[in-house]
Amino acid sequence: MQKWKIFGKNFTVSNKGLTYFIGICSSPNNLANNTAIIQKENNSSYVLGKLDQVNFVRGDNWILLTYRNGDPYKNICNNSIRSASIMFVCGQNTTDPTVLQAHTDTDQHCDYMFELQVSEMCPAVEKNKKLSGGAIFLIIFFSIAIAYLVIGAVFMHIKHGARGLEHIPNFEMWRKLGNSAADGCDFCCRCERSSPRAGYFLDESGPDMRDDDILSP
The missing domain is CATH 2.70.130.10 (Mannose-6-phosphate receptor binding domain)
Structure with a gap:
């Protein structure tokens, strides 16, 4: 008190x-x-x-x-x-x-x-917390992405009669981009490496001594 x-x-x-x-x-x-x-x-x-x-x-x-x-x-x-x-x-x-x-x-x-x-x-009243820069960026990004997909899908349906995945605007571009990204990840993260097969291998740095042994009397 x-x-x-x-x-x-x-x-x-x-x-x-x-x-x-x-x-x-x-x-x-x-x-x-x-x-x-x-x-x-x-x-x-x-x-x-x-x-x-x-x-x-x-x-x-x-x-x-x-x-x-x-x-x-x-x-x-x-x-x-x-x-x-x-x-x-x-x-x-x-x-x-x-x-x-x-x-x-x-x-x-x-x-x-x-x-x-x-x-x-009286209980303490929390002050209004301001949004961080990252939160504002995410809100703007997802808002633009949703608007892009919705407006693009409507346009593709009305203009080109698209069906299914064809409603996605620039579908071919996004598919190629996804394939390229997948290939890049596969190349960077590949664990298996090619190894030489068992048997003889040709050493071009010097003469092949096996032929000399066969031809010698």
Whole structure:
């Protein structure tokens, strides 16, 4: 909570003729008696909770901060001690607390509940990632290729009555190019090598000694 922008700030909210002074981990109006929330009605004021009596509960997407040890009720609510809770939720309206529950003439709740939106509780929104140069190139390349094939196929069908693979524009050129590429790969990647056959071989660098052996007496 210390990293929140609202940490240590004070808020004032009015509801049904009552005014509330709320401190977020601080005393409203710079009071020095650990007061956290004050309720004012006409000329009367009541402490709803103090900073030295705090309960903190955290949920998946909310935080409940409860201030206890407020002023006691008189002749109502079984003379219990006042307490007030603040529900922190995700939101951008960080300046206007909402009164969810209070003790009034028409609402006989003995505990008080406020809601305050906190922008820091909202999940981080990922910024739009820009496309890389390679992605843009691929998009343009495939767009042109698809347009080339579609428009070319329609043209070949209407103009020349093409059928089957003949719909491919410049089909003969692409076939020859594919065959040339296949021959090149075959030449570069060929593993077998021709080897000389078994038997005699002619050595033209010198005389054939076999004839001399046959002709000698």
